[in-house]
Amino acid sequence: MAPGNFTQVTEFILTGVSDRPDLQIPLFFVFLVIYGLTVAGNLSIITLTSIDFQLQTPMYFFLRHLAIINFGNSTVIAPKMLINFLVKKKTTFYYECATQLGLFLVFIVAEVFMLAVMAYDRYVAICNPLLYVVVVSRQICLLLVSLTYLYSFSTAVVASSSVFSVSYCSSNVINHYFCDTVPLLALSCSDTYFPETVVFISAATNLVFSMTVVLISYSNIVLSILRIRSSEGRKKGFSTCASHMMAVTVFYGTLLFMYAQPQTNHSMDTDKMASVFYTLVIPMLNPIIYSLWNKDVKAALKRFLTNPCSFKYI
Secondary structure (H helix, E strand, O other): OOHHHOOEOOEEEEOOOOOOHHHHHHHHHHHHHHHHHHHHHHHHHHHHHHHOHHHOOHHHHHHHHHHHHHHHHHHHHHHHHHHHHHOOOOEEEHHHHHHHHHHHHHHHHHHHHHHHHHHHHHHHHHHOHHHHHHHOOHHHHHHHHHHHHHHHHHHHHHHHHHHOOOOOEOOOEEOOOOOOHHHHHOOOOOOOHHHHHHHHHHHHHHHHHHHHHHHHHHHHHHHHHHOOOOHHHHHHHHHOOHHHHHHHHHHHHHHHHHHOOOHHHOOHHHHHHHHHHHHHHHHHHHHHHHHHHOHHHHHHHHHHHHOHHHOOOO
């Protein structure tokens, strides 16, 4: 087809989680509750780790930023998703779609690396406790978090720019509930080899590197804890990283389920369900996991609810 016959797309239409009219209102309330719990839970973690003097440690500094990332990730997706449950035409403008994709990539890449940073923090705390204050100093914490955000932003700019560097014409129905790379590239009327390669290399590199850090860190942690002779000591060792291990297992388990399945079993419906999990469900679960498994967070919440006026921002 000649370039002059192309009709450049100026807006996209999202199919949503489900196209069944009878499910739109029930799904709206389900995801409204999920998003409400996500906002409440992550803002609580951010607040407690900012104002409670007993939570001013590297572990809770990283937890605060994980909560910021979870809050940002769900907020990029959920509000637009909730609106689309209530309207007949689920449209999103071209640049609105590009912005949503870019921000989503910023937060999802940041989460991948923040979990790796937190795994390294637990490794140093358990395997090299005498060097912990030096190795994970405040300056190192700030550097690790800054590099995480800088790298995630750079990756998002490169990946989203490559996805929107191709032409979109005529077909504008995205088989998804938000602007994601795979359903977007499926609509392109030009060669998608370059953006697909960029996205694949970026995703594979990020996932392999972060998972390697996590696996090495926790392998050493488990070995170090098993060397402890007393059962009480082993129990205490596992309790210090149990919540993070749970969060890591849920997050990486979802990503592996999504990307490691055979292409013959791969479908957009499966992608949607997996995407719902890591964009909306996991950001809701993380504050619950950390508050239920972590006695320090529970104690801080109890102190705050008992006497909120005694707290001062640090």
